[in-house]
Amino acid sequence: MIPFDMTVSFVAGQTLALSARKQLKNESSIFFNRPLYISLLWMVLLYAPSAMFFYHGWTAWNIMYIFDPYPPPTKDPTMASSILIWLDCTTLTLILMGGFALAHNWIRKGKERLAIITPVIATLVLVLFLAITYHSGFIVTSYTEFKASVNEGLKFTWGGNSFWGHDVFWANAVIMFIDFGPLVYLYCRFNKEGKKL
Numbered sequence: 001m002i003p004f005d006m007t008v009s010f011v012a013g014q015t016l017a018l019s020a021r022k023q024l025k026n027e028s029s030i031f032f033n034r035p036l037y038i039s040l041l042w043m044v045l046l047y048a049p050s051a052m053f054f055y056h057g058w059t060a061w062n063i064m065y066i067f068d069p070y071p072p073p074t075k076d077p078t079m080a081s082s083i084l085i086w087l088d089c090t091t092l093t094l095i096l097m098g099g100f101a102l103a104h105n106w107i108r109k110g111k112e113r114l115a116i117i118t119p120v121i122a123t124l125v126l127v128l129f130l131a132i133t134y135h136s137g138f139i140v141t142s143y144t145e146f147k148a149s150v151n152e153g154l155k156f157t158w159g160g161n162s163f164w165g166h167d168v169f170w171a172n173a174v175i176m177f178i179d180f181g182p183l184v185y186l187y188c189r190f191n192k193e194g195k196k197l
Contacts, residue, residue: 001062001137002088005051007126009092011119012047012183013039013099018115020190021107030101035190042182043096048089050175055085058168060143064136068143138163 017024020035027033055062059069059081069084070077103115130137139146139161163169 001054001064002051003064003126003129005047005088005092006095007122009043009047009095010099010122012042013096013101014103014115014119014122016042016183016186016190017100017103017107018112019187021112021115023190024104024107027104027108030104031097033104036097036100036104038186039096039100040093042186043093044089046179046182047096048092050179051088051092052085053175054168054171055088056081057171058140060146061140061163061168064133065143065146068147070143140166140168 016035016039023035024033027035030036063069063084069081099119102118106112106114136146140163141161
């Protein structure tokens with residue numbers, strides 16, 4: 001879902017910069033450096049396509065039923081969906097770049113602790129947000145059905161509508177390995193002292 005993706009993008013940017021701190025301490029440019037380029041490759045080749053997959057497959061769930069992705073006058077949702085997917089992927093890439101650049105700046109100023117504390121705070125805020133919005137984040141249905149149930153004060157049955165065990169859950173489980181395996185590899189590679197990238 002979009003709030004999760006945005007948090008992961010920021011935390012990944014900060015964490016990857018922190019893991020490459022040995023290289024970044026002497027790197028003069030915040031936006032033109034090899035660790036950032038490699039981090040962006042991870043984003044545009046793995047993570048952003050995953051976001052596109054979830055947005056296309058489970059649009060209403062992905063946006064947490066905040067608005068109707070296909071309002072009634074829309075006869076062909078392709079254009080609206082395409083624009084939103086493009087905006088989502090662009091935003092995720094910019095968030096990763098911003099998180100990386102912010103951490104890089106702190107590293108150069110000797111404030112590495114901020115690059116440790118900030119991702120922890122961002123993760124805690126996400127967990128709190130997901131706990132508060134549990135009813136919309138862990139239910140998978142259409143926008144119309146979700147809004148009808150909210151308007152009528154009904155609760156979803158956790159059988160067919162629950163995130164747990166739903167196709168979207170299993171897709172998340174598979175994609176977690178595809179996305180986060182290479183991320184861990186990059187973290188370890190960046191973290192090696194004196195490693196030339």
